[in-house]
Amino acid sequence: xxxxxxxxxxxxxxxxxxxxxxxxxxxxxxxxxxxxxxxxxxxxxxxxxxxxxxxxxxxxxxxxxxxxxxxxxxxxxxxxxxxxxxxxxxxxxxxxxxxxxxxxxxxxxxxxxxxxxxxxxxxxxxxxxxxxxxxxxxxxxxxxxxxxxxxxxxxxxxxxxxxxxxxxxxxxxxxxxxxxxxxxxxxxxxxxxxxxxxxxxxxxxxxxxxxxxxxxxxxxxxxxxxxxxxxxxxxxxxxxxxxxxxxxxxxxxxxxxxxxxxxxxxxxxxxxxxxxxxxxxxxxxxxxxxxxxxxxxxxxxxxxxxxxxxxxxxxxxxxxxxxxxxxxxxxxxxxxxxxxxxxxxxxxxxxxxxxxxxxxxxxxxxxxxxxxxxxxxxxxxxxxxxxxxxxxxxxxxxxxxxxxxxxxxxxxxxxxxxxxxxxxxxxxxxxxxxxxxxxxxxxxxxxxxxxxxxxxxxxxxxxxxxxxxxxxxxxxxxxxxxxxxxxxxxxxxx
Ligand code: SER
Ligand code: ZN
Numbered sequence: 001x002x003x004x005x006x007x008x009x010x011x012x013x014x015x016x017x018x019x020x021x022x023x024x025x026x027x028x029x030x031x032x033x034x035x036x037x038x039x040x041x042x043x044x045x046x047x048x049x050x051x052x053x054x055x056x057x058x059x060x061x062x063x064x065x066x067x068x069x070x071x072x073x074x075x076x077x078x079x080x081x082x083x084x085x086x087x088x089x090x091x092x093x094x095x096x097x098x099x100x101x102x103x104x105x106x107x108x109x110x111x112x113x114x115x116x117x118x119x120x121x122x123x124x125x126x127x128x129x130x131x132x133x134x135x136x137x138x139x140x141x142x143x144x145x146x147x148x149x150x151x152x153x154x155x156x157x158x159x160x161x162x163x164x165x166x167x168x169x170x171x172x173x174x175x176x177x178x179x180x181x182x183x184x185x186x187x188x189x190x191x192x193x194x195x196x197x198x199x200x201x202x203x204x205x206x207x208x209x210x211x212x213x214x215x216x217x218x219x220x221x222x223x224x225x226x227x228x229x230x231x232x233x234x235x236x237x238x239x240x241x242x243x244x245x246x247x248x249x250x251x252x253x254x255x256x257x258x259x260x261x262x263x264x265x266x267x268x269x270x271x272x273x274x275x276x277x278x279x280x281x282x283x284x285x286x287x288x289x290x291x292x293x294x295x296x297x298x299x300x301x302x303x304x305x306x307x308x309x310x311x312x313x314x315x316x317x318x319x320x321x322x323x324x325x326x327x328x329x330x331x332x333x334x335x336x337x338x339x340x341x342x343x344x345x346x347x348x349x350x351x352x353x354x355x356x357x358x359x360x361x362x363x364x365x366x367x368x369x370x371x372x373x374x375x376x377x378x379x380x381x382x383x384x385x386x387x388x389x390x391x392x393x394x395x396x397x398x399x400x401x402x403x404x405x406x407x408x409x410x411x412x413x414x415x416x417x418x419x420x421x422x423x424x425x426x427x428x429x430x431x432x433x434x435x436x437x438x439x440x441x442x443x444x445x446x447x448x449x450x451x452x453x454x455x456x457x458x459x460x461x462x463x464x465x466x467x468x469x470x471x472x473x474x475x476x477x478x479x480x481x482x483x484x485x486x487x488x489x490x491x492x493x494x
Contacts (some may be wrong), residue, residue, distance in 0.1 A: 176470025310375025
């Protein structure tokens, strides 16, 4: 897309200057303004007029030197030149900033810095409402990036995420053809919780979850030298800004708010209302809480990175290998009630490893081999593996693959006979330098630092396993039965 930038501004000065002085400044400005810009490009027109204690300025330019960048250059040149004359710069007012694109656009932009956006006759004009601070913060550039991004999303909107089969297990005998969620409800193994997409897991299925964990720890994490940590489960905006989630996950967040004060008097009317009506005065509560401070865990690994944020680590501690299984993840999922395979509240072991690119890639391979062994020997599953859009890109709303081919996500998908379809039940990802960069973590040697992560969804493992093997322990693989021994029968109902 081609752009034309037209900017009018007034530079305030500490004292008056004469028009002649300004004429003398024109040459150095014109000489220096297009520095480094290809011949005949950049600023094509620049007009300066003295106006008491200010300079009226008009700039016309193309994409080789955007007018707002030209303005920052002029500010620098003028402050040097006027400094010699003992006149200082006192700030810039942007009077009008119009960007014209040579394309009709069919995108909507709702940001406070856009006054007007119009498309007609194959052109789009954009009037920006920005000041000096916004220009220093590169907001005009970000607005143009956003427009390009929205345009691309429209063009490729129907294009689905990347998916490429890379491995398929042997075909397996299925012992069952039902929907395990329904069977578990019948058997009182699970009951829907009082919240959306939430289950209460009874002793039997919990034992199966814990057995999965035991196997993963014994077969994979201990031999590979992983250490357990406890990651926070309430995630701040700052973490999601650094992880990239702040770009896109708003429709899926379980938001968390704090009270405006913990003074009981401030809350007395809420308490009284409840005591009298036995209803929760939700509207009144809304007035008494702050805006959200963030939300409940979504991707599990991001809040860990605060542990390393801003630190430099000696090379010889790498690779670092850790995992967390200390709590739930929450996503406001689409659609109505699903089985345990799609829920708003779920349980996952999250594995994180950090090191040089070679170490991180090698570790991902070891984990993949380990998982395959578990799926063969303990669960006897039919599964396949696919290279997909890296999880962090998918969660940022992007569909492409990563430019570096060794960065990316492998999804493990298990077959669900009752649905005749595949279910993603785990991933292994090489995340490149995304997290060390986002959280400013460095190696002492300044060599590249990478990381990877892998999420083991316990509900998903159970959904795939039970869908293939059913509920008769005689049909379950011997190695698993040996680990689980028996399923506890605790409740009976009348
Ligand atoms: N953090 C990764 C994800 O959210 C792996 O669990 O998919
Ligand atoms: Zn992760």
